[in-house]
Amino acid sequence: MSNRRRPGILNLYTDEFLHTRAWFARRDRWFTEEHAAGRALACAGCERPADTSQLELHHLDYHGVILESGRWEAREAHEDLVPMHPYCHELLHRLIDRDAVLARNRTRRAASHLALDRLRRKLATPQEPT
Numbered sequence: 001m002s003n004r005r006r007p008g009i010l011n012l013y014t015d016e017f018l019h020t021r022a023w024f025a026r027r028d029r030w031f032t033e034e035h036a037a038g039r040a041l042a043c044a045g046c047e048r049p050a051d052t053s054q055l056e057l058h059h060l061d062y063h064g065v066i067l068e069s070g071r072w073e074a075r076e077a078h079e080d081l082v083p084m085h086p087y088c089h090e091l092l093h094r095l096i097d098r099d100a101v102l103a104r105n106r107t108r109r110a111a112s113h114l115a116l117d118r119l120r121r122k123l124a125t126p127q128e129p130t
Ligand SMILES: [Zn+2]
Pocket: 043, 044, 045, 046, 047, 048, 084, 085, 088
């Protein structure tokens, strides 16, 4: 889903879905599952370690976000969500929204991965010369 094609749904997603209990519960479950899998949490943007309270989840895909008869459901697959600092998340959205190349990408997943690559290069800690 791109901004241009479905502006109505995207606005509803931001204004409503992200404030629903369904989403809060899905978000909590995502972190619980990561923890249970023994994976260390890190921001997908800057790749620095972070904990649950410091991270938001970015949607690589909206397929699991369902609005049915006025009721929101959060059925995202685990791999549709990636953890990010609010700051890095904001940068990612700006990259996706303002970059013509990314905006032309067919899927949000593809655009997100391209933008994440750019973000990582931009935010990566400079390597010490060896
Ligand atoms: Zn970050």
